[in-house]
Amino acid sequence: MKENDFIWQPHGDYLNKSNIALFMKRWKIKTYQELIKRSTDDIKWFWNACVKDLKIEWFKKYRALYDDTNGMPWTRWFLDGKINIVHNCLDRHIRDGNGDKTAFYWESDDGISKKISYKELYDKVNSIAKSLVKSGISKNDVVGIYMSFTPETIIAMFAAMKIGAVALPIMSGFGPQALAERLKIAEAKILFTSDGFPLRGKQIELKNKINEAVKIITTLKKIVVIKRLNKKTEMDEKRDIFWDDFIKLGADIKTTKTAILDSEHPALILFTSGTTGKPKGVIHTHAGALTQTAKEIKYYFDYKEKDVFFWYTDLGWMMAPWEIIGVQCLGGTYVIFEGKPDWPNHHRLFEIIEKYKVNTFGIAPTAIRMLKNFGNEFLREHNLSYLRILGSTGESWDKESYLWYFKNIGGEKCPIINISGGTEIFGCFLSPLPIMPLKPCALGGPGLGMDIDVFDDTGKSIRGETGHLVCKKPFPSMTKGFIGDNDKERYIETYFSHWKYSSRRKSIWHHGDLVKIDEDDSWFLYGRSDDVIKVSGRRVGPSEIEECLMSNESVKEAVAIGIPDELKGEKIICFVCFSVRWPKLTGEETAEELLKKYVSEKLGKILCPDNIYFISALPKTRSGKIPRKLIKKVYLHEKIDDISSIENPSVLQEIELLNMIKIIACKRKE
Structure with missing residues (x-):
């Protein structure tokens, strides 16, 4: 195989029956090159068409798609529209009679399995939402979520969004000081956590470790504790309450309606790191997060009605809420996993894939490098034949690991949808489509509706050389700024200070990634252009x-x-x-x-x-x-x-x- 050979060619159903192929037929678009060009040249056409095709429901339809009069950094989307993620990801599926469908499967670190239907999830979300209201939590209040990846994390996230509060998922691997700083920056009012969680055969304490650190969070009024390990837990009688008791708080409230929210009402705060100063809490909106994630799951990963989607991730990483919101908007089914890929042995992920007949599987290159060390013979013990699409993100690939993933897990029949974006955009700037030929390690091309380019140090567009990844037009899921950065100085400095033109209207989003476009228009990622450290796909x-x-x-x-x-x-x-x-x-x-x-x-x-x-x-x-x-x-x-x-x-x-x-x-x- 030559260095620049394409290793995968689209064929059969990928070309004729994939979601993106059907979208192109509807709009009489003949090639993926034409599709990308049209979607980036005419973003008004694309995003309007996308919202309609995704069947996103509005309490009140927006009167205009966007307004960038004040410049790209201050673009407003879906003007005067009213929406809620929870209506689109839960309520309407119950209304349409799909309550018995599985929303997600849960696999724990210690071998517990659960299947949660849409109706069960709907009921549990409503119960927690009622208790949030009874506890004085209202619109714009921040709800922290700090625990291992269990069903309760999803319930708490949707319950917060349902009432117009803002969900703040935090990775359970962070220590007490890192947790406290994020809660303090976000001014969290309530925290969902657990007594601990199992990890590689051990029991990791959580609540008892954070008691001292959270004392500095003056805004924090309540901590809800899940009994994951049933360990003795130090509880503050005035502040702390166990999950089951918390549910009882709202029992006397008959119903809690899903809040009718502005399109740009905040839904999520996700923390990302810069090279200086404190961690940045980026804000994502109901309409922006919903539209971007559903677009990517449906078109890039070709999600079908009966598919099972599984991305190996943690709730504190962007990929978890991305997967949850995107798949549930489409009324789909996914898998969440609390454990590690090599515990109790390196068969773990593939047992899950086989058990649930997973069709789409995503993972970071770091994990593949680790699994590759076990050889490929063990994979023959597992039936991976239901896999149709592979995914990856988080960092640059090396060719050897990419090919191992393609050949041994995908059987050379599954395209690797290698995506690249970031926490601050809650989606992808770069992604292949299942109708594209692929080279090893390639990221396909610009995401649909994402007008990206490669600039040299002077701000000139280049090809065939490594340069800076930039975006030249606004998009719905771009962060609305950082928590506490009210005048947006830090936001502007971070993303819009590299190439300034005659007016703010022509500002360019500088993402901090180094990329190159080769002679065949394939895009490749070469790491960060700033000082941020990327450990196992997570920015530090x-x-x-x-x-x-x-x-x-x-x-x-x-x-x-x-x-x-x-x-x-x-x-x-x-x-x-x-x-x-x-x-x-x-x-x-x-x-x-x-x-x-x-x-x-x-x-x-x-x-x-x-x-x-x-x-x-x-x-x-x-x-x-x-x-x-x-x-x-x-x-x-x-x-x-x-x-x-x-x-x-x-x-x-x-x-x-x-x-x-x-x-x-x-x-x-x-």
Whole structure:
């Protein structure tokens, strides 16, 4: 196979009966190239046609699709429309007589299975919604959700949205400090959590660990605790309540109607990380989130009425609410999984795929790299014949792992819909369509209705070279800004400050990804153009790790960078300067081990550095800034052109030497 060969060609039903093929026939569009061009040239036509084809229901139809009079950053969508995600994802399916259909299957870490119908989900959502109202939760109040991926997470999310409150899912892997900071930024009024959860045969405590941290959240009035492990739990009598008792609070309320909300009423807050400052809480709306996710599930992943959809994810990652909202808008069925792909063994995911006859399966490249290490013989023990579409997202692929996924899991018969977007857009800028030929690692082309391009450093559109991924027109699911950023300064600085033109109307969204379009118009992703670290598909802001390290009394300064890692995409490397107070060590524990443990306890294992090095000082520019990109280049022994702006260049030699010593030590071990 040549480097640039197409490995998959669309055929049969993909070309003739796929959802996107039927959409094209309806509009007399002959090729996918014509479809992409028309959808990005004429976004008014596309999004209006999309909303109609998806059968999205409105309490009141919008009078105009969008208004970008004040410029792309301030675009308003679906003007004067009234809507609610819960009506589209739950209520109408009950109304239409589909209550007995399975909404989702749940597989726990410890082997428990559940099947939840639309009617059962509808009843449980209504019960929690009534109790939220009884507890004083109303429109715009923030509802935190912090637990492992169980049915209760979905119930709590939809219950919040039903009454016009805002759901805030937070990954259960975050530690108490990281949780508290996010709750504080969002000014959460109520938190759903659990006593703990099973993980790889162990029981992980949750509620007891966060009691001290949440004391600083002055807005937090109530914590609802699910008895996942039935462990003894410390409860504040005035604030805390168990799930079953919480349900009883609203028992005397007969009904709670689904709130009729403005199109741009906030539905979700999802946290993403930048290179400086605190984590960013991005806001997504009912109409925007619903339209984008349903579009992608139906057209990109060709979801059919009787399909079963399964994306291996966690509620705190964008892909979980993306899957839940998108599939349920279409009245479909999906799988949620609480556990890990290699527990109790590496057969776990494939047992689930076989058990539920999964048709669409999505996963991050990191997990595939891990599974690939077990070879491919074990896959022959599982019937994967129902698979029709494979998915991936979160980071760049390496060719070997991509081909392993394509050949051994997909049997060379399933296209890999390799998507790329972000938390801040709640969807994809790039995606293949099932009617496209595909090359290894390719992302197809621009998402439908997403007018994207590749710019060089001067803002010129380029082909055949690596450049910056940009978007030139607004789209419904673009975030409405960051929590607490009322004047949108941070929002503008993050996405619209790279290429400014004569007016704000012509602002360009700079996404921070490096991409290239080859000679066949296939798009490829080459990582981040900023300092954000991407660990196992999750974006990590270096400042959060640095701040945690510096909260330890023995650390004066710290810097975090991400370097390439075959398994995780990137791993975290930190450089630390000690204060006068040397860390207190016990037994054979090293200073590095102590600080790793400290970060794990505060932020969670996912944010724990792989290596921590101790240096005399951090490199700084003459204006006092820490040059992370330069530090990374030095550590990786890459070419450095100019260090004239560095106040203390001798420290760079320390960093280079530290990595050389590590490399030599590793070779001796071999």
